[in-house]
Each structure stands twice: as structure tokens, then as C-alpha cells.
Amino acid sequence: xxxxxxxxxxxxxxxxxxxxxxxxxxxxxxxxxxxxxxxxxxxxxxxxxxxxxxxxxxxxxxxxxxxxxxxxxxxxxxxxxxxxxxxxxxxxxxxxxxxxxxxxxxxxxxxxxxxxxxxxxxxxxxxxxxxxxxxxxxxxxxxxxxxxxxxxxxxxxxxxxxxxxxxxxxxxxxxxxxxxxxxxxxxxxxxxxxx
Numbered sequence: 001x002x003x004x005x006x007x008x009x010x011x012x013x014x015x016x017x018x019x020x021x022x023x024x025x026x027x028x029x030x031x032x033x034x035x036x037x038x039x040x041x042x043x044x045x046x047x048x049x050x051x052x053x054x055x056x057x058x059x060x061x062x063x064x065x066x067x068x069x070x071x072x073x074x075x076x077x078x079x080x081x082x083x084x085x086x087x088x089x090x091x092x093x094x095x096x097x098x099x100x101x102x103x104x105x106x107x108x109x110x111x112x113x114x115x116x117x118x119x120x121x122x123x124x125x126x127x128x129x130x131x132x133x134x135x136x137x138x139x140x141x142x143x144x145x146x147x148x149x150x151x152x153x154x155x156x157x158x159x160x161x162x163x164x165x166x167x168x169x170x171x172x173x174x175x176x177x178x179x180x181x182x183x184x185x186x187x188x189x190x191x192x193x194x195x
Contacts, residue, residue, distance in 0.1 A: 015074035052143025070146025106133035153189030
């Protein structure tokens with residue numbers, strides 16, 4: 001085996017990673033739907049708009065840049081009776097390292113025993129481990145602070161990306177995403193990160 005051999009590690013995506021294009025931009029290849037990218041659900045966790053990131057205004061554009069200083073994204077929290085939809089994607093060791101870099105303010109958590117496929121037959125896939133990313137304490141505190149000061153918002157591009165990804169995943173997946181995710185307590189705002 002080469003240095004970048006495939007392992008049976010999968011990542012559960014519940015926000016922007018549900019978009020194969022967004023995931024692919026990080027791992028360096030477009031995942032294949034039905035092959036190494038599958039609709040799935042996760043028990044015992046609930047999505048929340050609870051991840052905050054302080055921004056530098058010069059790195060953002062849009063009509064509302066001056067009104068916010070904290071961008072909010074999705075995170076998850078333990079919730080014993082909850083079940084949420086998303087995807088699992090198979091990743092190599094080097095791809096997982098790229099995801100760790102992207103999700104550096106999240107903590108990697110093993111959720112193998114809490115995942116079930118919504119498509120395909122689990123026996124057809126080698127799934128030894130499934131991890132997901134949970135926001136660390138610092139970004140959650142930044143979200144709370146920005147929200148409480150009235151200076152936090154969700155990037156409209158991120159909002160659209162996540163909603164579209166779920167709408168395109170499976171019939172009804174978008175409606176399930178919206179029904180199982182509490183409404184954000186910050187507005188969706190006209191700001192976008194300058195790439």
C-alpha cells in the first residue's frame with residue numbers, strides 16, 4: 001500500500017459537508033454519490049446554529065459587513081432522543097488531515113455506533129469508523145457573545161449552500177433538515193468571505 005492508502009474511516013457531515021462540491025474542495029476530489037458518499041442519519045445528536053467565528057471586515061464583502069463581527073455556522077450538541085440526517089463520506093488518512101485543518105475549531109468525535117445509512121446496504125461498504133465534528137468551546141462562546149451583542153449573522157452563501165445540499169440529497173431531505181434543526185436566533189446576512 002502507498003502512503004495514501006484508503007482506510008475505512010468515514011466522516012458524518014451535517015452542514016456544508018453535505019455538499020459534495022464543498023467536501024470535494026477540501027479533500028481534493030469529488031466524492032461519488034452511492035459509492036463513497038452516502039445519505040445517512042445520526043442518532044443522539046441535534047444540529048444547532050451555535051458555531052461562531054470572529055471575522056476581519058477586510059476579508060468579507062456585502063451590504064451588511066459593518067453590522068456584524070461574528071459569522072455563525074452549524075454545529076451539533078448531544079441530544080439523546082434526536083435523530084438528524086446528513087451524509088457519510090469515506091476519506092483517506094490525508095483527506096482526513098485536510099478535513100481536520102478545515103474543521104480546526106471543531107473536535108473530532110467517534111459516532112460509529114450512532115450512524116445508519118439512508119441509502120445503500122451497509123454490508124456492501126467497509127465502514128469501520130465514522131467520525132463527526134463538534135464545535136469546541138471557544139467558537140460556541142464566540143457565537144453566544146456575538147448573538148448577545150446583536151453582532152452575529154449567518155452568511156447568506158453558507159445558508160444557501162447547506163439548504164441546497166440537503167434539497168439535492170434525497171427526496172424530502174431538505175424538509176427533514178429544516179424540521180430537525182432549530183431556527184437560528186441570528187439573522188441571515190448579506191456578507192460573503194472573499195475567496
